[in-house]
Amino acid sequence: MVEPNELNLISVSKTERLRRPNEPILIIEDKKENQVLLEGICKRIGVVSEVAENGDIALKMAKQKHYSLFLVDLMMPVMDGKTFIAEHNKLEPNAVYIVQTAIDQTEEIIEVMKLGVYDYLIKPLHVEIVSDRLEKALEYVYLKRMEALLIDEEKKELKSQLEWLNYKESHRKTTEVNAELNSILNLKTTMMQGSGLGAMTTLIDTIDKIKKEENGNYLIQKEYWDLLAENQDHNITMLKGLDLAVEIIQSKFTLKKVSSDILLSLLPDITKEFHKELNDKQIKVNLPVVKQMVTLEMDIESIKIILFEIFTNGLKYSKQNSNFDIFVTFVDGYFCLSAKNNVIEDDYAKQLLHAEKKLVEPFYRIHPPVESFYHKEKFSLGLGLTMVDFILQKHNGMFFIRNAIDHTTETKANCVIAEIFLPIQT
Structure with missing residues (x-):
């Protein structure tokens, strides 16, 4: 001793x-x-x-x-x-x-x-x-x-996700009159934002006040006509997006058993499609390296639409000189593909805590329209994430999008994580 x-x-x-x-x-x-x-x-x-x-x-x-x-x-x-x-x-x-x-x-x-x-x-x-x-x-x-803290955080996250699922389910069960009324009101608000119908209405009102008549014809300045043509292009894009949404909703999905590698092999080509946007915003895409393969039931073409929309939504609201990270996990019998983007620190970002449950509601936006991305969007009027949610339901899967704190950067930063869950087949 x-x-x-x-x-x-x-x-x-x-x-x-x-x-x-x-x-x-x-x-x-x-x-x-x-x-x-x-x-x-x-x-x-x-x-x-x-x-x-x-x-x-x-x-x-x-x-x-x-x-x-x-x-x-x-x-x-x-x-x-x-x-x-x-x-x-x-x-x-x-x-x-x-x-x-x-x-x-x-x-x-x-x-x-x-x-x-x-x-x-x-x-x-x-x-x-x-x-x-x-x-x-x-x-x-x-x-x-x-360990206790992590379990507690997982319980909170699970509770949040279950609340979200219950919210969406109760929202779907809302009376048809209220659902239709909400959609119409949201559609009106969305169409009057940014370029497109709202801008055209304002332009036509302006032209009507300043137009000149000469030799039985109206004279319109070139700049106004160019703006009308540009916004007509936006309107055409909106209509195409609505047509595609209706087509998907009415289509029958043919699910086939394929390896998860097939899904992951789609990511490099989708990344290339956003080459210009990535260069303009100096964003680096980090794709996952996954050694484990599982079997999934998928309709490949609709999965491509999901992935494209996840990229569109994430890159559209990513901050300059940041990373767009794609990673894969396996959770309770599900293949989970997650996309994380750091958001621009502005007043809109502060709304994330209060609005994440509404992100997949038709026509709902947190940020204003990003005009530089309109030509990339397959779905207009804020329908993109709603279609992601719809397609995943047809795959017996789930979609979550949530705000989080990114600890991988030098300083803590706000980020958004979009997650798609597909059931693993035996």
Whole structure:
């Protein structure tokens, strides 16, 4: 056994601190010399500690304050270690304990471990052994808490997704009158935004006020006629998008079993189709490298439409000099392809927290129209993501789009993640 005054002669072997919680360790020990020894070991490994002389005092302290770890002597007056652990577990079922015992017998050790303790120490205590056990126990506490946080975040995310599904389902079950009325109102708003019908209406009103009559004809300045022609082009694009949406809704989907590699092989060609837009905004597309292959049921042509729309929506609202990341995961029997883009930090981006559940509602927009992308859009009037959702339903899949915080950049940044889920076939 190492005497307390010898602790100063022992060099600290671990120069790098392991991951550990911030709260102090509570030493529950009745003997003064062991209290001093254990406090010295805690100080040696850079951990704050406090002392309780018995289980009763420790229980009162634990009710007032949080501790990372409990170092418990089994044999103490007033309240022994076993009783303390049993009582404290009622308050904090996930607490972590290391117990000290002077009895080195198998039966005793088994009884100790039945208490649900993390580890045990046999007296007399050795500095190096105690230091090592404390380091490992503290990291265990840290990892255990991180796991709990991750599980909690997953539960929140799942709850959010379920709420979204319920929202969409209830929205579909809205009475036909209300659904039609909402669509008409949204359509009116959308058509009056940006180029197209809204701009043409304004132009025609302007021309009507400034037109000149000469020799039985109206004279219109060239700039106005050019603007009319440009907006007519937008109108034609809108009508084509509506025609395509109607065609898809009325079509029958033929699903065939194919390898997931077929889906992934579509991505490079789609990326090339956005060559100009990528160069203009200096965006780098990062495609996934996936070694695992699974079988999916797909209608390839409609899957191409989905992927093209995911690219269109993501790149359209990506900030300058950023990344557009595509990655693949396998979640509970689903093949999940996700697309992440960093959004422009403006007033519209702030609405993401309140509006993500409405992104697939027909004609709903967060940002104003992006005119430079209108010639790329297969669907006009904000119908793109609605069609993605519709097509995936026909594939027995799911679509989610949500805001998130991107931790892969130098500074935390707001981003949007669009996810398509396709069931894996056996």
